[in-house]
Amino acid sequence: MTAATPQLVVHRDKELMAQAAAARLITRIVDAQAARGTASVVLTGGRNGNALLAAIAASPARDAVDWGRLDLWWGDERFVPSGDPERNAVQARAELLDAVPLDPARVHEMPASDGVDGSDVEAAAARYAEELAAAAGPGDRIGVPAFDVLLLGVGPDTHVASLFPEHPGVRETELTVVGVRGAPKPPPTRVSLTLPAIRAAREVWLLAAGEDKADAVALALSGPGALQAPASGAYGRARTLWLLDRAAADRIPPQLYPPASA
Numbered sequence: 001m002t003a004a005t006p007q008l009v010v011h012r013d014k015e016l017m018a019q020a021a022a023a024r025l026i027t028r029i030v031d032a033q034a035a036r037g038t039a040s041v042v043l044t045g046g047r048n049g050n051a052l053l054a055a056i057a058a059s060p061a062r063d064a065v066d067w068g069r070l071d072l073w074w075g076d077e078r079f080v081p082s083g084d085p086e087r088n089a090v091q092a093r094a095e096l097l098d099a100v101p102l103d104p105a106r107v108h109e110m111p112a113s114d115g116v117d118g119s120d121v122e123a124a125a126a127r128y129a130e131e132l133a134a135a136a137g138p139g140d141r142i143g144v145p146a147f148d149v150l151l152l153g154v155g156p157d158t159h160v161a162s163l164f165p166e167h168p169g170v171r172e173t174e175l176t177v178v179g180v181r182g183a184p185k186p187p188p189t190r191v192s193l194t195l196p197a198i199r200a201a202r203e204v205w206l207l208a209a210g211e212d213k214a215d216a217v218a219l220a221l222s223g224p225g226a227l228q229a230p231a232s233g234a235y236g237r238a239r240t241l242w243l244l245d246r247a248a249a250d251r252i253p254p255q256l257y258p259p260a261s262a
């Protein structure tokens, strides 16, 4: 088994999955801060990512985190104006970030469409790539920091971040951040980390819950390749964890199904 081999954890339902993922993430952040003083996490948008943040907000264990020594990044963003409720960052703030004492200088939101680059999404993506490169250490791969945990929701079409099947962004091998136009899921214009940037993370955790994700999970875990199923191309340097509920795990081929878990 390699770091890219998916490890599957299947929970009873999406509520328990969010609570268990929250406990797991709090522990991972606390461990990283104990070892190195700081921690870095890449957030995802979507229902499961937001549920995880809400579960952290509701957990008394959140006080174990030194929020001022946590760097937050995003895996993707909807390229809309800064206060737009569709923005992943706006949703993350509502679920958790406004309730904890983060250092604003460590909260690295992706640019919005009313930012300095205006509607030029490629320029906005390049700007975020520069911010990542500035935070990367000399030993870090390809100009992004070695994130402790990178979270990804899995879309019903197997998209992760804003990398959609057969779309140009999923083919990118050089850039760390891309502008996405014509996304099949609205809004059509987005900013996204690329697969090479995702793979620089120590741990990649993919989140999927609900019956509408079952086909996507089964397809991605069957190894079709990243072009057809972007989620299958998302893995970490040390660990790749799929956090699922039973409904989303329901159609995984039997030979890949894990032992029964919480």
Ligand SMILES: O=C1O[C@H](COP(=O)(O)O)[C@@H](O)[C@H](O)[C@H]1O
Residues within 6 Å of the ligand: 044, 045, 046, 047, 048, 049, 076, 077, 078, 088, 152, 153, 154, 155, 156, 160, 161, 162, 185
């Ligand atoms: O648009 C997006 O969708 C995906 C998946 O969202 P979900 O609600 O189907 O779980 C999300 O991971 C991504 O960050 C977001 O921009």
